[in-house]
Amino acid sequence: MKDVSFGQYYPVKSFVHRLDPRLKLLFLIVFIAAIFVADNFWSLGLCALVLILAVAFSRVPVGKVLRAVRGVIVLVVFTAAINVLFYTGKSEPLWAWWIFSVTREGIVFSVFLVARLVLLVTCSSMLTYTTTPVALTDGVESLLTPLKWIKFPVHVLALIMSIALRFIPILMDETERIKNAQKARGADFESGSLFKRVKAIVPVLIPLLLSAFRRADELGDAMDARCYMGDKKRTKYKKLVFTWRDLVAFLIGALMLAATILLRIYGADLFGVLLGPVI
Amino acid sequence: MRIVAEHLSYTYNPKSPFETKALDDVSLTIEEGEFFGILGHTGSGKSTFVQHLNGLLRLPSSMKRYREKRKKEGECKTVLRVGDFDLASKKTDFRALRRSVGMVFQYPEYQLFAETVKDDVAFGLKNFSDKKLSADEIGRAVRDALAAVGLDYGEVANKSPFDLSGGQKRRAAIAGVIVTKPEVLILDEPAAGLDPLGKRELMELLHRLHKSWCKTVVIVSHDMDEIAENCTMSAVFAEGRVVFSLPPKELFKRHEELERLGLDIPLTAKLCRALGARGVNVDCDFTVEGFVRAVLALKEKGGRA
Amino acid sequence: MYAIEFKDVAFSYGEGGFRIPKLDLAVKEGEFVAVLGHNGSGKSTLARLANGILEAERGSITVFGTPLDEKHLYEVRKQVGVVFQNPDNQTVASIVEDDVAFGAENVGAPREEIARRIDFALSAVGMSEYRHATVSRLSGGQKQRVAIAGVLALKPKIMILDESTAMLDPRGRKEIVDVVLRLNREEKMTVILITHFVEEALLADRAIVMNRGEIVMRGTPAEIFARHEELTTYNLALPRIAVIAQRLSEGGMSVKSTLEIEKLADEIAGELSCGS
Numbered sequence: 057m058k059d060v061s062f063g064q065y066y067p068v069k070s071f072v073h074r075l076d077p078r079l080k081l082l083f084l085i086v087f088i089a090a091i092f093v094a095d096n097f098w099s100l101g102l103c104a105l106v107l108i109l110a111v112a113f114s115r116v117p118v119g120k121v122l123r124a125v126r127g128v129i130v131l132v133v134f135t136a137a138i139n140v141l142f143y144t145g146k147s148e149p150l151w152a153w154w155i156f157s158v159t160r161e162g163i164v165f166s167v168f169l170v171a172r173l174v175l176l177v178t179c180s181s182m183l184t185y186t187t188t189p190v191a192l193t194d195g196v197e198s199l200l201t202p203l204k205w206i207k208f209p210v211h212v213l214a215l216i217m218s219i220a221l222r223f224i225p226i227l228m229d230e231t232e233r234i235k236n237a238q239k240a241r242g243a244d245f246e247s248g249s250l251f252k253r254v255k256a257i258v259p260v261l262i263p264l265l266l267s268a269f270r271r272a273d274e275l276g277d278a279m280d281a282r283c284y285m286g287d288k289k290r291t292k293y294k295k296l297v298f299t300w301r302d303l304v305a306f307l308i309g310a311l312m313l314a315a316t317i318l319l320r321i322y323g324a325d326l327f328g329v330l331l332g333p334v335i
Numbered sequence: 336m337r338i339v340a341e342h343l344s345y346t347y348n349p350k351s352p353f354e355t356k357a358l359d360d361v362s363l364t365i366e367e368g369e370f371f372g373i374l375g376h377t378g379s380g381k382s383t384f385v386q387h388l389n390g391l392l393r394l395p396s397s398m399k400r401y402r403e404k405r406k407k408e409g410e411c412k413t414v415l416r417v418g419d420f421d422l423a424s425k426k427t428d429f430r431a432l433r434r435s436v437g438m439v440f441q442y443p444e445y446q447l448f449a450e451t452v453k454d455d456v457a458f459g460l461k462n463f464s465d466k467k468l469s470a471d472e473i474g475r476a477v478r479d480a481l482a483a484v485g486l487d488y489g490e491v492a493n494k495s496p497f498d499l500s501g502g503q504k505r506r507a508a509i510a511g512v513i514v515t516k517p518e519v520l521i522l523d524e525p526a527a528g529l530d531p532l533g534k535r536e537l538m539e540l541l542h543r544l545h546k547s548w549c550k551t552v553v554i555v556s557h558d559m560d561e562i563a564e565n566c567t568m569s570a571v572f573a574e575g576r577v578v579f580s581l582p583p584k585e586l587f588k589r590h591e592e593l594e595r596l597g598l599d600i601p602l603t604a605k606l607c608r609a610l611g612a613r614g615v616n617v618d619c620d621f622t623v624e625g626f627v628r629a630v631l632a633l634k635e636k637g638g639r640a
Numbered sequence: 641m642y643a644i645e646f647k648d649v650a651f652s653y654g655e656g657g658f659r660i661p662k663l664d665l666a667v668k669e670g671e672f673v674a675v676l677g678h679n680g681s682g683k684s685t686l687a688r689l690a691n692g693i694l695e696a697e698r699g700s701i702t703v704f705g706t707p708l709d710e711k712h713l714y715e716v717r718k719q720v721g722v723v724f725q726n727p728d729n730q731t732v733a734s735i736v737e738d739d740v741a742f743g744a745e746n747v748g749a750p751r752e753e754i755a756r757r758i759d760f761a762l763s764a765v766g767m768s769e770y771r772h773a774t775v776s777r778l779s780g781g782q783k784q785r786v787a788i789a790g791v792l793a794l795k796p797k798i799m800i801l802d803e804s805t806a807m808l809d810p811r812g813r814k815e816i817v818d819v820v821l822r823l824n825r826e827e828k829m830t831v832i833l834i835t836h837f838v839e840e841a842l843l844a845d846r847a848i849v850m851n852r853g854e855i856v857m858r859g860t861p862a863e864i865f866a867r868h869e870e871l872t873t874y875n876l877a878l879p880r881i882a883v884i885a886q887r888l889s890e891g892g893m894s895v896k897s898t899l900e901i902e903k904l905a906d907e908i909a910g911e912l913s914c915g916s
Contacts, residue, residue: 190734215732222734225776236391237446240438241511242430242462259458262448266497274729277693281722282743282790283714289748293741293755377779377809501679528806530678530836531877557809560880599810602880602901609905615912623884630908631891637912 066185071301072114073186077195079302080183086309087179090316091172096323099316100171106312107179116185124181125174132170139166193217198296211287219275227268234263336418336435336518336551338365338388343413344575345383345392357383359575365568367518370545371553372562372583375572376597381555384572385521388417388553389436390429417519434463437517437549441524443508447496452486453477455496456511463515480514481507483548485540502533506540513548520549524556534558538565563587563601563621571598584620641705643669643798643830644690644720649699651689651853660685660853663699667832669797672824674841674861675834677850678875683834686850687802690832691720704797718747721791725803727783736762736778736786737771743794754793761789764827765819781812788819798830799823805835817843838865838879842899849874866897 072080087103094100111121125132143162151158187195197214204210235245238259245256345358358380365371375381386392394415415422420432440446449455456477461468468476478488484506491499496507505525513520525541526534538561545552556562562569563583571579571586573596579586587593587604594600600608603626607617619629645666652659660682667673677683688694689701692713701708708716724730733739737758744754762768765785775783784804791799801820805813817840823829833844841847842861849857849864851874857864865871865879868886872878878886885897885904895907 190738218734218738219732222731222775226728233440234446236386237438237440237443238458239391240389240433240440241459242433242515243458244430244462259446259448263446267445271726271729274724274726275732277688278722278724278730278787279732279742280693281691281717281724283717283746283794284742285714285746289746291745291748291750291754293745293751293758294738295751376811530875531838532678532875535877597811602884605901606881606884606905606908609901610909613905613909615909623880623887627884627887627891630888630912631893633912634891634893 064181064184065188066114066116066120068115070113070115070186072110072182074299074301075186075305076296076298076302077187077191078198078296079298079305080187081192081195081199083305083309084179084183086313088176090313091175093313093316093320094172095320097168097171098323099319100168100175102312102315102319103175104171106308107175107182109308110182111178114182114186116182120185121178121181125177128173128177132173135173136166136170139169189221190218193221194294194296209287211290223268223271226271227264230267231260231264234260234267337367337416338363338418338519338551339414339416340364340384340387341412341414343384343387343394343415345380345387347383356575361572361575361577363570363577363580365551365553367551369551369553369568370542370566371551372566372569373553373555373572374557374559374562374569374598379572380575381572382523385438385523385553385555387415387422388519388521389433389438390422390427391438394423430463434515435517436519436521437512437515439509439512439520439522439525441527442505443512444501444504447504447508447511450495451493452481452496452499452507453492455507456480456514459511460514476514477510480510483513483544484510486510502529502536505529505537509540513544517549519551519553520544521553522555525554526556526558526561534561541565559587559599559601559604563603564623571596587621641669642666642702643671643704644832645700645702646689647700647702649689649696649701651685651694651696658682658685658853660689663689663853663855665848665855667798667830669704669830670824670828671846672831672833672844674844674847675832675850676836676841676847676864676876681850681874682853683850684802685853687722687800687832687834690798690800691717691722693722714747718794719796720798720800721794721796722800722802723784723787723791723804725806727780727787727807730787730790731775731783734774734776736767736773736775739775739786740789740793743790747794757793757795758789761792764792764823765789766815779812780808781815784808784812784816785819788816792823796829798832800832800834802834803836805837805840813837813840838899841865849876851875862899865899868897 087106090103091100094103111118140158140162141156143159143165144157147159147161149157149159193214196217197210200208200210200213239245243256243259245253248256341362343358343361344356347353347355347357361380361384363384373381373385383392387394394413413423417432417436420427420435422432447455449458457473460473460476477492481488481491486503486506491503491507496504499507509525522541526537529537541552541554542565554561554566566583569579569581569583569586570577571593578596579589587600590600590604590608601621603619603621603623606626607619607621610617615633617626617629617633619625646663649663650660658680663686675683675686685694689696692708703716703719706712706716731739732742740758740761741754744757749757758771759768762771765788767782767785767789770778770782770786775786778786787804788799799820801816805816808816820831820833821843824831833840835841844861847859847861847864848855849871856874857867857870865882868878868882879899881899881901881904882897885895888895888908893908893911895904895911898904898907
């Protein structure tokens with residue numbers, strides 16, 4: 057009964073949702089590359105602008121996007137603190153104590169790192185917010201197709217991903233059911249020492265594994281019965297098609313990456329010391 | 336233990352795109368000593384309801400924030416009591432509750448996990464006991480529980496539960512629940528997946544347990560014949576609400592309303608209806624026994640007239 | 641030529657395991673056969689032998705004249721579709737149409753052909769509007785209909801349902817039975833239905849009863865359900881309606897054993913009115 061919404065897909069229709077999953081995967085790679093190429097705030101600002109556009113056109117609520125950042129807030133704060141305290145700049149420290157010293161460059165540098173991290177996390181979660189796991193699988197398979205030339209089992213990998221996606225909600229449901237059944241027999245998963253809690257998992261884990269094997273067995277038979285014989289002769293029904301939307305997104309991505317590269321090469325001359333390269 | 340629910344509501348995945356209202360203002364009383372049948376389509380809320388009865392699903396009203404909000408609005412009226420346990424209170428001792436309210440899930444044989452049947456049956460016993468039980472005490476309780484479900488201790492106790500036959504596994508799983516002698520035993524579709532003979536044997540087993548072991552038995556079922564044949568009282572769920580709470584004898588007279596809900600009626604009720612259309616009124620309790628008796632009585636009377 | 645024919649087939653799951661000593665069965669094209677038997681009587685083994693998931697130790701299985709052997713395995717599998725018990729364990733893809741496509745993709749059908757087969761299969765089971773739905777959100781009956789569609793996409797001539805209704809609620813069961821009946825009547829599909837439910841078995845042209853790996857009873861469903869003592873020997877329960885008829889006749893009423901509600905009502909009403 058309980059509905060397990062798998063992953064964090066946000067089900068609305070939008071420009072971004074309708075982009076080809078391969079394009080979105082590539083775009084994520086380009087975006088990450090751009091963030092790492094960027095060495096000044098102007099470039100990062102550009103990336104941020106593109107991301108804000110993407111969020112705006114995705115119809116995913118801003119709160120939801122920010123929640124993804126909240127998940128890594130500890131990491132962000134930690135990174136910032138370490139860098140502020142340990143960055144040894146050339147200028148006079150603003151404040152120093154024992155082995156710590158705070159310099160102006162240190163502060164600028166950590167702000168830069170934090171911005172990078174936030175952009176990285178937001179962009180990745182935008183991919184999962186706007187692309188169903190199924191579409192992602194299709195995209196990965198399609199992008200990996202060239203690897204077939206070096207005998208990499210792309211098809212098997214894709215089938216495994218597809219079956220995993222299909223069975224994860226079932227097994228999550230099942231875990232819940234078994235857990236409830238053992239709770240009804242007095243099992244306690246919430247209290248006690250770590251050792252006790254690990255031990256408490258056994259009555260859930262064993263039935264779960266047995267069930268997974270039983271399911272695998274029946275699935276195997278069902279696949280056999282439907283003439284599954286591996287990659288041999290197999291055709292594919294779903295074809296991914298690029299549309300004008302993908303072209304637009306592609307151009308934006310390409311421009312963004314080009315701009316960050318150019319700014320890295322010529323940025324120092326353009327903006328001077330303060331707003332020039334941070335790294 | 337008397338079970339009383341008033342104005343009980345429950346929503347899965349609240350405030351998400353997958354929000355579903357599973358219970359909508361449900362009020363239902365189950366008296367002590369009943370063999371109670373709960374009917375309804377899949378998704379009608381019957382499983383959600385029974386999972387409340389041993390605290391596997393909690394009342395939102397026992398959550399602090401919800402209570403405070405409700406108190407302000409002055410309408411905290413949900414009641415859920417099982418015997419002396421007030422499930423709307425946050426002080427409920429859920430461990431004690433679960434000890435008194437045994438719950439057998441669908442396909443319970445899939446929860447077996449221990450190395451031996453004995454260990455598996457003893458699992459609940461050890462969990463619920465406050466002191467360490469001696470091997471003797473455990474052995475005795477397991478022996479009793481296995482005997483109650485019709486399994487021979489000597490034959491199965493030291494076997495792996497996975498080496499039992501299908502029907503035996505289900506019995507062993509039920510033994511693992513009744514081993515703590517719960518006052519109320521709830522079973523979610525206990526006969527699902529069994530062959531007809533297995534079904535009949537299982538219902539016979541539940542009757543034995545009802546008389547000797549657990550005061551109240553509650554079964555969730557799709558099978559109208561099963562309800563008609565076995566239950567002293569029944570309730571019908573539809574779309575998260577209780578639409579009927581009647582003894583089967585009364586319930587199955589309402590065949591038109593049941594069919595409007597898309598529910599089947601027992602064979603005996605179909606026969607009564609078919610006979611009614613032929614001008615013969617058979618008044619019976621809708622068990623096979625009762626139907627045959629009523630028809631033979633009619634013949635007797637007719638013969639004399 | 642039979643749709644499927646088992647001739648002197650033997651099988652065992654290894655030493656001391658379950659055994660089928662000798663099996664002979666011939667099913668005509670377009671026939672609807674119900675297979676009954678208690679749990680563990682060998683019904684599922686029969687289904688798995690029929691499309692080569694299990695391999696017979698002896699004897700021959702032929703499908704429309706083609707022998708089921710290594711060389712013709714896939715040819716036969718295309719003709720014999722099997723639907724299994726658990727609606728959750730038969731789908732490989734998360735989206736309905738992707739799953740239905742699976743079989744057709746496996747045999748290398750071209751894209752347009754696959755699309756046509758998906759259309760056909762989904763409409764045959766009445767699930768066209770769920771084409772893009774997520775499988776895990778469907779009801780049990782709907783999932784099982786998708787499983788049937790997945791088999792239909794291979795264009796089989798024989799459909800075996802191995803207790804495919806056992807895990808469904810009454811509504812889901814009716815959905816499946818309706819689909820199967822329609823396939824049998826309108827598409828001339830040969831159907832082998834393995835079931836515990838008397839009402840389902842009654843729909844068949846012919847029924848067989850299995851016990852310990854052997855076929856022990858053959859006949860029309862009505863004939864078989866009339867042989868009360870034999871049924872009991874093979875650990876099968878009598879249909880409730882037969883029990884009622886029997887009890888009434890034991891009580892001195894002259895009602896014949898019948899499996900139809902209306903007929904039994906006629907007999908009872910007749911008996912009561914002539915008594916007065």
